[in-house]
Amino acid sequence: MATKSDGPSNSKYITMVSSDGFEFVVIREASLISPTIKAMLRNNFSEAKTGRCVFPDISGLVLEKVVEYLYYYHKNVNVPYVPDMEIPVELCLVLLEAADYFQLDSVTVGTAFRSMGDTLKF
Amino acid sequence: MADEPTLPCLPPTSRLAASLSNAGRKRTRGLNPPTYNLSTSSDPAVFSSDDDPALDNYIHGRRKKRYVGTWYDQHPASSDSADSAMGDDMRPPPLKPRQQRQFKRRFDSGVWMAQTDVSTDADESMDLDPPVSRLPLPVSPSVSLRPRYSAEEANAQRIIQSCIDGGREEVDLSALQLCSIPNAILELVSLIAPIPTVAKDVAFEQRDPSIKLFLSNNSLRQFPSAIFNVDHLTVLSLRANRLTELPPAIASLKNLETLNIAQNKLRSLPGELLSLMKAGSKLTDIQLHPNPFYQPNVPNCSSSGADEYEQGTFGPKDDDGMCESWYGFTTSLLARTPVQFSNRSTVVSRFEFPTVSSLPTHLRKLELEELWSLEIPKAIGGQLGPHLDDVRESMPKGAPSLFELALRAAVGHPDRESAKCVLSEQCVSNHFAAAFDRAAHISDVGGQTCCVCGRDTIMPVTEWIEFRELQRTQVIVAGSGESLVENWYSVRVSNNGDEHCVPFVRRGCSWNCIPFKASEPSEPSKDLELSEL
Numbered sequence: 289m290a291t292k293s294d295g296p297s298n299s300k301y302i303t304m305v306s307s308d309g310f311e312f313v314v315i316r317e318a319s320l321i322s323p324t325i326k327a328m329l330r331n332n333f334s335e336a337k338t339g340r341c342v343f344p345d346i347s348g349l350v351l352e353k354v355v356e357y358l359y360y361y362h363k364n365v366n367v368p369y370v371p372d373m374e375i376p377v378e379l380c381l382v383l384l385e386a387a388d389y390f391q392l393d394s395v396t397v398g399t400a401f402r403s404m405g406d407t408l409k410f
Numbered sequence: 411m412a413d414e415p416t417l418p419c420l421p422p423t424s425r426l427a428a429s430l431s432n433a434g435r436k437r438t439r440g441l442n443p444p445t446y447n448l449s450t451s452s453d454p455a456v457f458s459s460d461d462d463p464a465l466d467n468y469i470h471g472r473r474k475k476r477y478v479g480t481w482y483d484q485h486p487a488s489s490d491s492a493d494s495a496m497g498d499d500m501r502p503p504p505l506k507p508r509q510q511r512q513f514k515r516r517f518d519s520g521v522w523m524a525q526t527d528v529s530t531d532a533d534e535s536m537d538l539d540p541p542v543s544r545l546p547l548p549v550s551p552s553v554s555l556r557p558r559y560s561a562e563e564a565n566a567q568r569i570i571q572s573c574i575d576g577g578r579e580e581v582d583l584s585a586l587q588l589c590s591i592p593n594a595i596l597e598l599v600s601l602i603a604p605i606p607t608v609a610k611d612v613a614f615e616q617r618d619p620s621i622k623l624f625l626s627n628n629s630l631r632q633f634p635s636a637i638f639n640v641d642h643l644t645v646l647s648l649r650a651n652r653l654t655e656l657p658p659a660i661a662s663l664k665n666l667e668t669l670n671i672a673q674n675k676l677r678s679l680p681g682e683l684l685s686l687m688k689a690g691s692k693l694t695d696i697q698l699h700p701n702p703f704y705q706p707n708v709p710n711c712s713s714s715g716a717d718e719y720e721q722g723t724f725g726p727k728d729d730d731g732m733c734e735s736w737y738g739f740t741t742s743l744l745a746r747t748p749v750q751f752s753n754r755s756t757v758v759s760r761f762e763f764p765t766v767s768s769l770p771t772h773l774r775k776l777e778l779e780e781l782w783s784l785e786i787p788k789a790i791g792g793q794l795g796p797h798l799d800d801v802r803e804s805m806p807k808g809a810p811s812l813f814e815l816a817l818r819a820a821v822g823h824p825d826r827e828s829a830k831c832v833l834s835e836q837c838v839s840n841h842f843a844a845a846f847d848r849a850a851h852i853s854d855v856g857g858q859t860c861c862v863c864g865r866d867t868i869m870p871v872t873e874w875i876e877f878r879e880l881q882r883t884q885v886i887v888a889g890s891g892e893s894l895v896e897n898w899y900s901v902r903v904s905n906n907g908d909e910h911c912v913p914f915v916r917r918g919c920s921w922n923c924i925p926f927k928a929s930e931p932s933e934p935s936k937d938l939e940l941s942e943l
């Protein structure tokens with residue numbers, strides 16, 4: 289886990305913790321694609337201070353896929369004709385719920401990156 | 411052979427539920443741990459003659475099978491014959507692992523291949539008994555399916571078959587009282603190949619077929635999606651059916667010359683159809699009326715800013731430079747409606763398309779929005795991208811949303827019905843189920859692309875209608891080289907009130923995929939498009 293001297297609230301990374309205790313260290317910028325995470329890291333919530341977001345309803349297996357998606361989205365923001373990320377059939381329904389929870393639906397996802405400008409304040 | 415792996419039958423719902431929402435992605439081979447033969451607990455000895463195939467006989471579980479019987483009727487010798495020398499009582503019953511395998515592996519998923527713990531499984535499959543001739547002949551699907559067809563459908567099948575046999579390219583399925591036509595039957599149409607004309611002194615030439623399909627005077631409620639697989643379709647008549655929509659995939663019928671969709675229940679046409687109604691396309695005859703099409707609620711609409719709107723929304727037009735004369739249809743924009751914004755399944759904008767299935771005439775009138783204004787619901791206004799005022803590139807950029815990806819995987823699930831049951835059980839709101847139904851429908855009728863960015867989507871969230879005027883257009887190219895002159899002549903197809911404005915639906919994949927806002931005209935401008943022609 290990378291914590292810089294000026295404290296976790298300014299770290300380049302955040303930690304996402306699943307219900308079964310798996311921890312994923314994610315580049316903050318990529319994680320902020322999700323409006324849900326962005327809201328958690330805002331201002332005075334404890335998550336903002338510690339840089340640790342715990343998701344008690346999401347298993348490590350699903351969270352792993354979500355993290356994979358965050359990076360996939362982040363990497364391809366301005367790339368034309370991005371190939372689809374593989375979704376294992378047996379995970380598709382739980383991932384639907386997860387997408388709903390993290391607000392990673394097409395309604396907002398096309399626009400979230402734009403607000404990256406304000407994220408740099410964090 | 412009884413234990414020959416076959417494609418699995420659909421798993422029962424409960425199992426599927428477990429597999430869909432399970433915590434473990436890896437498919438284990440069952441509760442029983444693998445059984446080891448205690449007498450061979452140490453590794454088999456390695457000899458320099460390792461490549462001797464006979465060595466296989468020493469390794470438990472990989473021994474060769476022996477067969478008895480004639481070559482056409484052989485079957486494995488008693489399964490015990492090869493290893494009866496080993497401790498019989500220590501050995502697990504020979505059939506056991508196979509039974510486990512039979513219901514643990516999904517042959518249609520393909521996922522198992524990547525799993526490490528199945529690799530041993532895959533190895534063992536090498537030792538499966540080869541199919542033996544005693545196996546009853548597989549029942550061919552067409553035989554087993556036939557009884558399920560209704561009399562009308564069987565009739566249609568017979569007609570198509572006779573067209574295939576006779577090499578006739580005109581398939582007349584009109585007035586057969588068809589309520590639906592199974593894709594399996596309609597797909598046969600693409601097998602039709604014309605019988606080449608053989609004449610003396612003329613080189614034998616296989617020409618492309620030119621298939622004419624008449625489905626008029628039936629009771630079809632849904633556009634048969636198998637039609638999209640008929641490559642050389644030139645004439646399609648669906649006149650006098652009960653279609654309520656035309657799927658966007660109709661744009662894939664590039665060879666279509668004649669399209670008749672009159673006397674249906676269509677309220678609009680897909681915007682994708684416009685790709686068959688522009689210079690260079692082959693469509694020369696189209697019958698649209700009567701249909702209960704949406705109409706604008708004002709008689710005369712101004713179309714100032716139309717060019718700006720079209721280029722801004724859909725990107726610069728592809729080069730219209732024609733090298734040869736052409737005759738066909740073009741359209742020009744008259745007006746558009748406001749945009750309906752939705753949120754997966756619920757509409758969030760003030761403007762909303764009517765949802766009632768049969769509409770009285772006065773409700774078919776839709777309000778219009780000037781091309782230089784754009785009403786965006788307050789709730790989402792702040793979330794739209796900054797680039798809305800730039801001319802957009804018509805190229806999908808960036809990744810699709812996770813929700814869309816997961817929905818696509820769910821809709822493509824081999825057992826879609828059970829997947830949907832699980833979904834509606836898991837979620838309190840019927841939010842997902844509604845989105846799922848819509849996505850399933852879109853994927854069934856051949857998919858949808860975003861009209862703005864061109865991305866495939868099964869969850870369009872913006873929708874508006876363009877009212878367009880149809881024109882018959884002729885392009886005459888004269889001269890050559892530098893002095894090439896193109897002359898365009900256009901005539902309105904219809905001036906008759908109701909048939910003048912034809913509604914085309916546009917759909918976008920995100921709240922950012924919306925019409926471009928043209929700049930407000932400073933003076934009343936005349937219709938640019940028409941004056942140029």
Ligand SMILES: [Zn+2]
Pocket residue numbers: 860861862863864865918919920923
């Ligand atoms: Zn789009």
